[in-house]
Amino acid sequence: MDAGSFSSCISSEKARPASRHPLREGGSRPYMPSLLSSSKDFSSRQSGGDRFIPDRSAMDFDMAYYLLTERRKEKENAAAASPSKGTYRRLLAKNLLNNRTRILAFKSKPQAPAEGILQETHSNAASHPSKSAKPQRHIPQSAERILDAPDLVDDYYLNLLDWGSSNVLSIALGNTVHLWDASDGSTSELFTVDEDVGPVTSVSWAPDGRHIAAGLNSSDIQLWDSSSGNLLRTLRGVHGSRVGSLAWNNNILTTGGMDGKIVNNDVRVRSHIVQTYRGHQREVCGLKWSGSGQQLASGGNDNLLHIWDLSMASSNSSPGQNQWLYKLEDHMATVKALAWCPFQSNLLASGGGSGDRCIKFWNTRTGVRLNSVDTGSQVCSLLWNKNERELLSSHGSTQNQLTLWKYPSMVKIAELTGHTSRVLFMVQSPNGRTVASLAGDETLRFWNVFGTPEAPKPAAKTASTGPFSSFSHIR
Amino acid sequence: MASRTASKDIITLRGSAAIVSEFFGYAANSILYNRGVYPEESFTKVKKYGLSMLLTQDESVKSFIGSLTSQLSEWLEAGKLQRIVLVIMSMATSEVLERWNFNIETDAEVVEKGVSREKSDKEIMREIQAIMRQIASCITYLPCLDEPCVFDVLAYTDKDVAIPFAWIESDAKLIQNPQMVKLHSFDTKIHKVDTLVSYKNDDWDEK
Numbered sequence: 001m002d003a004g005s006f007s008s009c010i011s012s013e014k015a016r017p018a019s020r021h022p023l024r025e026g027g028s029r030p031y032m033p034s035l036l037s038s039s040k041d042f043s044s045r046q047s048g049g050d051r052f053i054p055d056r057s058a059m060d061f062d063m064a065y066y067l068l069t070e071r072r073k074e075k076e077n078a079a080a081a082s083p084s085k086g087t088y089r090r091l092l093a094k095n096l097l098n099n100r101t102r103i104l105a106f107k108s109k110p111q112a113p114a115e116g117i118l119q120e121t122h123s124n125a126a127s128h129p130s131k132s133a134k135p136q137r138h139i140p141q142s143a144e145r146i147l148d149a150p151d152l153v154d155d156y157y158l159n160l161l162d163w164g165s166s167n168v169l170s171i172a173l174g175n176t177v178h179l180w181d182a183s184d185g186s187t188s189e190l191f192t193v194d195e196d197v198g199p200v201t202s203v204s205w206a207p208d209g210r211h212i213a214a215g216l217n218s219s220d221i222q223l224w225d226s227s228s229g230n231l232l233r234t235l236r237g238v239h240g241s242r243v244g245s246l247a248w249n250n251n252i253l254t255t256g257g258m259d260g261k262i263v264n265n266d267v268r269v270r271s272h273i274v275q276t277y278r279g280h281q282r283e284v285c286g287l288k289w290s291g292s293g294q295q296l297a298s299g300g301n302d303n304l305l306h307i308w309d310l311s312m313a314s315s316n317s318s319p320g321q322n323q324w325l326y327k328l329e330d331h332m333a334t335v336k337a338l339a340w341c342p343f344q345s346n347l348l349a350s351g352g353g354s355g356d357r358c359i360k361f362w363n364t365r366t367g368v369r370l371n372s373v374d375t376g377s378q379v380c381s382l383l384w385n386k387n388e389r390e391l392l393s394s395h396g397s398t399q400n401q402l403t404l405w406k407y408p409s410m411v412k413i414a415e416l417t418g419h420t421s422r423v424l425f426m427v428q429s430p431n432g433r434t435v436a437s438l439a440g441d442e443t444l445r446f447w448n449v450f451g452t453p454e455a456p457k458p459a460a461k462t463a464s465t466g467p468f469s470s471f472s473h474i475r
Numbered sequence: 476m477a478s479r480t481a482s483k484d485i486i487t488l489r490g491s492a493a494i495v496s497e498f499f500g501y502a503a504n505s506i507l508y509n510r511g512v513y514p515e516e517s518f519t520k521v522k523k524y525g526l527s528m529l530l531t532q533d534e535s536v537k538s539f540i541g542s543l544t545s546q547l548s549e550w551l552e553a554g555k556l557q558r559i560v561l562v563i564m565s566m567a568t569s570e571v572l573e574r575w576n577f578n579i580e581t582d583a584e585v586v587e588k589g590v591s592r593e594k595s596d597k598e599i600m601r602e603i604q605a606i607m608r609q610i611a612s613c614i615t616y617l618p619c620l621d622e623p624c625v626f627d628v629l630a631y632t633d634k635d636v637a638i639p640f641a642w643i644e645s646d647a648k649l650i651q652n653p654q655m656v657k658l659h660s661f662d663t664k665i666h667k668v669d670t671l672v673s674y675k676n677d678d679w680d681e682k
Binding site: 101102103104105106 | 539542543546557558627628629630631632633634636638639641642643644645646647
């Protein structure tokens with residue numbers, strides 16, 4: 001390439017504008033963009049650019065921009081480039097690369113393929129699942145079912161909803177605990193407590209799916225048999241005030257009270273108090289045992305999150321005082337929403353109240369905070385998807401929505417709206433498919449948000465799907 | 476193909492051009508079938524190159540490839556065709572996912588002086604067969620096309636070629652940082668066709 005050949009090219013171009021690039025430059029070797037490595041490409045462009053500067057002063061800006069972006073793009077992941085940028089760069093490349101090849105495309109493209117292909121991939125996805133990646137599942141944007149929940153006590157610090165292993169929901173509305181059988185949709189009233197001890201401030205199914213523990217405003221805790229409808233036992237004197245949180249660990253019923261105490265009760269024995277965890281100064285409203293049953297997470301109105309260790313507690317001979325494993329003070333508001341990760345042990349998600357609005361992730365083995373995401377709204381409850389690496393959070397004002405997050409990227413997958421007041425409680429069906437949410441608007445809504453569990457699933461295969469697949473119609 | 480010379484081992488420019496353009500027609504069909512760009516049921520089997528090849532029955536694709544190959548053979552006869560690229564793009568985003576390159580080197584002496592060369596049909600057929608087998612086996616390593624795709628064909632011609640009425644100038648539709656696999660080549664002694672497939676990096680394993 002010498003200057004002479006360029007100027008002759010340009011002058012002849014001016015002379016014969018009809019035929020675009022009449023002169024063949026240089027030798028017979030054609031320019032082959034795709035075969036050359038990008039660095040080679042680049043150098044040839046660079047020399048071309050220098051040559052053009054004196055002749056076409058307007059072009060050097062484009063050239064410079066192209067070269068700059070090209071260089072950066074090489075470092076970046078190509079997939080990140082936006083289509084419009086890509087087009088611009090291609091156009092620049094086309095205009096700036098004065099090569100000896102003309103690239104032609106046949107104008108009359110086959111039209112039918114549009115439909116044909118679409119049908120094809122549909123049938124393809126259905127008949128050859130191995131050939132196509134797992135399509136993104138469809139998440140219904142509206143509730144599957146809405147039930148009325150009148151007389152619900154709209155109190156952030158209570159826990160009034162639970163879904164037992166026998167597929168029955170228990171809901172405390174005022175002084176009454178109702179049951180809703182999810183398998184046939186039948187409702188029944190389990191019990192109503194007296195006005196002077198009510199209302200019911202917490203309900204929790206025992207792991208057997210038959211017994212229900214209910215915490216009361218009077219500080220009593222009642223144990224009911226749901227099949228016979230009998231009151232089995234009343235635990236008295238555990239707390240000094242209302243019992244807003246309950247958690248089962250086999251035959252241990254852990255209770256959290258407004259007095260800041262957390263008590264392990266062995267429901268089988270007469271003197272039921274096994275241990276007391278003292279660490280919270282104010283009401284305990286979040287209480288969850290880890291999947292292994294070794295660690296207990298508790299959150300309180302004092303903005304504290306505690307991790308307690310069962311084995312540490314039991315090795316401690318005196319059943320009076322137990323020291324927490326970790327005291328986590330990162331939340332700026334009440335910690336009510338707690339969820340242990342089902343697929344990664346020692347991973348806990350916690351959500352803060354309206355002054356905090358954050359979802360935080362913890363390694364409870366080390367006490368290290370892994371991540372924190374500001375959701376922009378009060379976090380009332382958290383649920384992990386048992387089938388996918390996803391987390392569902394429920395929120396208060398202004399949207400009163402349920403948000404589905406991809407973990408660990410914390411990309412929002414879906415926002416489910418419908419509730420008109422803060423979504424106080426969320427529980428998951430035993431099969432992990434359906435989520436029930438109970439909100440201050442006195443409705444109980446069922447969402448088919450977590451999808452059906454699939455038995456054989458290859459490793460995560462979602463990122464490669466294009467923008468259209470979020471509206472996928474493929475099951 | 477009637478133009479191919481009668482005597483078995485002599486090959487003319489016309490005959491070579493016919494072989495190459497016909498090869499491209501079959502190769503394009505095979506790619507569209509094997510990469511699932513068009514539904515399987517829209518293809519029928521025919522015997523060719525000692526293999527059973529699949530040809531599309533979709534009228535629009537058929538006429539597209541038909542008019543394409545006739546134009547290609549015209550350019551091939553003139554020695555103006557440098558390369559043919561079959562591009563597979565995402566229908567939704569138009570992102571280029573695969574490029575099938577057929578690089579063509581033409582023996583300039585044959586074009587200029589009209590001489591012929593010697594190579595048996597059988598030998599050429601064997602070489603083409605090897606490429607076709609490779610195309611069919613490529614699905615083992617190419618990333619899955621898990622979205623609806625469209626294809627396009629680009630012809631790289633010499634600059635002095637007048638643009639035919641039905642053709643437009645196009646960009647190269649390149650892939651950023653592609654993976655490349657070179658396939659076999661075949662040679663009619665007049666046209667040498669090198670095949671190469673480049674595809675978008677599948678970055679699953681790096682995550």
